[in-house]
Amino acid sequence: MRSRRQPGPDVRSLRRVAVLSAGVVACAQAATAVVALRAGRRDYADAVWGPGLAAVAVTSALAGRGDVRRRWALAAATSAWAVRLERQMLTRIRGSREEDPRYTEFLDGDSTAAVVGKVFVTQGLSQLLVSAPIQLAAASAPPRGRRKWLAPAGLAVMAGGALVEALADRQKAQYSERDEDERPDVLDTGLWGWSRHPNYFGDSLVWDGAWLAATASPFGGWTLPAPALMSYLLMFATGAKRTERRMQDRPGYRDYQSRVAFFFPRPPRTAPTDDAA
Numbered sequence: 001m002r003s004r005r006q007p008g009p010d011v012r013s014l015r016r017v018a019v020l021s022a023g024v025v026a027c028a029q030a031a032t033a034v035v036a037l038r039a040g041r042r043d044y045a046d047a048v049w050g051p052g053l054a055a056v057a058v059t060s061a062l063a064g065r066g067d068v069r070r071r072w073a074l075a076a077a078t079s080a081w082a083v084r085l086e087r088q089m090l091t092r093i094r095g096s097r098e099e100d101p102r103y104t105e106f107l108d109g110d111s112t113a114a115v116v117g118k119v120f121v122t123q124g125l126s127q128l129l130v131s132a133p134i135q136l137a138a139a140s141a142p143p144r145g146r147r148k149w150l151a152p153a154g155l156a157v158m159a160g161g162a163l164v165e166a167l168a169d170r171q172k173a174q175y176s177e178r179d180e181d182e183r184p185d186v187l188d189t190g191l192w193g194w195s196r197h198p199n200y201f202g203d204s205l206v207w208d209g210a211w212l213a214a215t216a217s218p219f220g221g222w223t224l225p226a227p228a229l230m231s232y233l234l235m236f237a238t239g240a241k242r243t244e245r246r247m248q249d250r251p252g253y254r255d256y257q258s259r260v261a262f263f264f265p266r267p268p269r270t271a272p273t274d275d276a277a
Contacts, residue, residue: 003127008218013065014139020063021056021135022128028052033116042107043100045119047089049127050082056131062139066217070151071138074213077158078134081206084166102242130207130230133214133223143216154213161205168192168198185252194265196256197240201263204231235263 028048036044057078061071107115143151145206168191175187207230214220233239240263247253259269 009136009139010065010141011139013063013225014136017060017063017135017138020059024055024059025052025124025254026125028055029120036120037112037115041099042103042115042119044091045103045123046100047086047093049123050085050089052124052127053131054079054082055124056127057134060131060135060138064135065112066138066140067142067151070142070213070216071134073155074137074210076156077133077162077206078210081158081162081165084162088169096253101246102238125194126229126233127170130226132226133207133211133220136220136223137214137217140217140220142216144183147216150216151213154209154216157209157212158206159209161202161207161209163202164191164205165199166201172199185250186256188256188260188268191265193260195263195267196260196265197234197243198265200234200239201265204234207231 028051032048033046036042054075057075061075064071103119107118110118142148171190171192172187175183195201204227207227211220211223213226214223235241244257261268
């Protein structure tokens with residue numbers, strides 16, 4: 001009887017993808033570090049996050065020998081997500097002459113070597129881990145059998161997450177553009193009435209989708225630490241929790257916390273409770 005076991009990734013192809021991806025990330029982070037340190041703006045690191053991940057996806061598509069449609073679909077989806085994010089990051093950075101307070105607080109008193117390690121090396125390693133499903137998919141054969149639907153399903157989740165993130169950011173921008181005497185203390189309408197951080201939630205869905213697309217191939221599920229890391233970063237390390245600490249003293253924010261979910265969307269509560277989590 002012929003075995004129906006699907007082949008794993010092409011090891012030689014995966015090695016080539018991984019080495020080239022590491023080289024691309026290292027170059028991007030090194031160049032950004034030089035510019036950021038000379039300008040005294042460590043927050044320039046934010047500007048290389050999206051492009052770095054897009055570069056890995058495109059590099060993987062070029063260097064991989066796996067399913068051509070899936071590897072280029074993942075590269076296109078990642079690049080589209082990165083372009084929109086980069087426009088937002090550059091607008092924010094150019095709109096301020098001061099370094100983002102998050103970086104100033106986090107790096108207070110650190111030497112140049114410490115800054116490079118804590119920001120640029122750490123971010124580069126995170127990019128390589130987060131993009132692991134994309135790298136694996138680029139070196140894997142076309143999905144077959146029951147697994148094959150996972151690839152289009154994952155791409156659909158990526159598109160949905162990118163849409164949620166873009167809509168949440170647009171709603172936030174519209175809120176910020178209103179006159180101070182006309183806008184409420186807290187944005188609690190639209191997606192922001194269902195989650196206190198819908199933009200971060202949408203971002204996490206993008207990488208959940210990339211992982212789901214990779215699981216169409218054997219061993220793809222082993223890259224689960226990639227979306228798990230991204231969710232951790234967005235919720236606890238650099239995203240939602242850090243934002244909440246800065247917002248605690250804003251009028252109405254504690255009431256907002258009691259009514260609206262922290263991360264995963266749900267209908268808002270109609271009355272304040274003691275549970276702000």
